[in-house]
Amino acid sequence: MTSPGPRPLRPRLPSPLQPLDDAPFARRGVRLVLKRDDLIHPDLPGNKWRKLAPNLRAAAEAGDRTLLTFGGAYSNHLRATAAAGRLLGFATIGVVRGDELAGAPLNWSLARCAADGMRLHFTDRATYRRKAEPEVLAALRARFGAFRVIPEGGSNSLAAQGCSELGRELRGQADTVAVACGTGGTLAGLAAGLGPGQRALGVPVLKGGSPHFLHDTVAGLQQAAFGGVRGDWSLAEGFDCGGYARSTPELDAFADAFEQRHGLPVERVYVAKLLFALTALAGRGAFPPGSTVAAVVTGTP
Ligand SMILES: *Cc1c(COP(=O)(O)O)cnc(C)c1O
Numbered sequence: 001m002t003s004p005g006p007r008p009l010r011p012r013l014p015s016p017l018q019p020l021d022d023a024p025f026a027r028r029g030v031r032l033v034l035k036r037d038d039l040i041h042p043d044l045p046g047n048k049w050r051k052l053a054p055n056l057r058a059a060a061e062a063g064d065r066t067l068l069t070f071g072g073a074y075s076n077h078l079r080a081t082a083a084a085g086r087l088l089g090f091a092t093i094g095v096v097r098g099d100e101l102a103g104a105p106l107n108w109s110l111a112r113c114a115a116d117g118m119r120l121h122f123t124d125r126a127t128y129r130r131k132a133e134p135e136v137l138a139a140l141r142a143r144f145g146a147f148r149v150i151p152e153g154g155s156n157s158l159a160a161q162g163c164s165e166l167g168r169e170l171r172g173q174a175d176t177v178a179v180a181c182g183t184g185g186t187l188a189g190l191a192a193g194l195g196p197g198q199r200a201l202g203v204p205v206l207k208g209g210s211p212h213f214l215h216d217t218v219a220g221l222q223q224a225a226f227g228g229v230r231g232d233w234s235l236a237e238g239f240d241c242g243g244y245a246r247s248t249p250e251l252d253a254f255a256d257a258f259e260q261r262h263g264l265p266v267e268r269v270y271v272a273k274l275l276f277a278l279t280a281l282a283g284r285g286a287f288p289p290g291s292t293v294a295a296v297v298t299g300t301p
Contacts, residue, residue, distance in 0.1 A: 009087055011040045011049055014169040017294070020262060024279045029289030032278075033174060035296045037166065038267070043087065046298035047179075047186040048080035050166055051159035052150075056084055058158060059148045068093040068140065068147040069154070070131050073101055074109045074245065074269075076299060077154050082116035092118040093144055095131065099124040119144070155185025160192070160225035166296065167193020167200070167231070174198065174294035176287060178278055180205050180270035181235070182244075184214050186298065188221035191231030200233040203277040205270050207243035239277035245269050251276055267299040274298075 018034040025032040037046040044052060059067060067090050071078035078094045085092035094113055102122040106114060114120060121140075123131075130136050137149065150156070167190045170177050177194060181187050181202040191200035204214050215235060222229050241251045247268065255272040259265060266272050278295055287293055 009041060009044065009049070009053070009084070011044075011053070013040065013165075015040050015166075017173060022258075022261065022279075025282050025287075025293065028282050028285065028287065030282055030287045031292040033292060033294045035166070035170060035177070035294050038297045038300045043083035044080045045076075045300050047163060047166070047296075048076055048154065048299075050162045050189070051077075051154040051185055052080060052084055052162075054158040054162040055150050055154065055156070056088060056090070059090065060088070062148070064090075064146075064148040066091040066093065066145070066147040067150055068095065068144065069150040070095045070097070070128070070152040072097045072244075073107055076269075077152070078113050078118070079109055079116075081150065081154070082113040082118035085118065086116040092116070093140075093147060094118045094120050095128070095140070096120055096122050097125060097128040098122060151183075153183030153185060155183040155188075155221060157221065157225035159185040160189040160221045163189025164193035164225075166190050169193075170294055171195040171198070173292070175291040176201055177294045177296065178203060178236075178274060179296040180274040180298060181214060181218075182206060182270065184218040185221055186296075187233060188218045188225065190296070191218075191233035192222060192226050194231055198232070200231060202233065202235045203239050203274045204235055204237065205240055205244060205273050207240050208237065236277050236281065239273050239280070241273060241276075247272075254279070265301045267297075267301045270299060271295075271297055 016036045018036055020032045020034055022032050040049045069081050082092050099122045163186045176199050178201040179186050179190055181204045187202040194200060219229050241248045254276045255266045258275055274295055
């Protein structure tokens with residue numbers, strides 16, 4: 001007998017490791033490998049699958065039927081949540097930053113969310129900043145009824161636990177494992193899952209407000225997920241190129257040249273900055289000759 005339940009997500013795990021012969025690294029005697037998390041799932045690529053999967057399991061076990069989460073106008077996390085809702089049979093609500101978007105035609109990313117059945121709710125930036133406060137959530141409950149909240153970027157303790165599997169998959173495969181950071185949940189989990197002697201390096205893509213904000217966020221997520229700070233991790237500052245979704249002519253030229261050299265499309269908001277940072281660090285001799293650097297490819301263009 002077949003049950004009428006939702007289809008499983010069927011991720012491709014562990015994600016493949018791809019060695020890449022890249023001159024700026026080879027010149028320094030450093031081996032570069034790509035951890036292709038972008039190939040985990042066509043609709044929930046990369047760290048978004050790793051972060052959402054344990055949250056979806058918890059929602060199903062609790063009997064929650066509706067998920068509510070938050071994101072900007074081009075949020076990968078909103079698209080991944082909407083796709084998961086469609087595939088697993090959850091209703092989804094996306095609270096979108098920017099009430100000026102309310103009357104306008106949907107951009108491609110929000111149109112994808114809507115096509116996957118997500119109800120979109122646009123909110124002004126001041127309210128969006130207060131989204132974790134009880135009054136704001138109470139107003140959303142009054143409007144939409146009961147829901148399970150998944151935080152912005154999907155980063156909570158379950159997400160960090162999910163991403164620790166990324167670290168475990170990389171044990172024995174690299175000396176340094178680097179990942180681009182938005183909300184920090186992926187780095188928190190990755191660092192916790194790596195083995196002894198391995199270090200994790202996070203490359204922030206947002207312009208840092210206070211210099212220690214992301215550091216404290218990652219430490220806080222590790223505390224909540226694992227009961228304490230775990231693993232050897234640090235942040236490589238100075239590669240945000242002007243902030244979230246911003247670029248510079250230098251970053252664009254780098255990403256274009258990387259794509260040309262390897263015939264590999266590079267996601268520009270996160271992955272381009274990660275590879276740009278690693279290339280600059282390799283050029284400064286930051287990685288010992290004979291060592292291996294793994295770059296986590298967290299998304300697709
Ligand atoms: C969301 C996202 C990240 C950032 O992950 P965090 O856990 O928020 O730090 C990195 N890369 C891609 C492609 C993403 O979509």
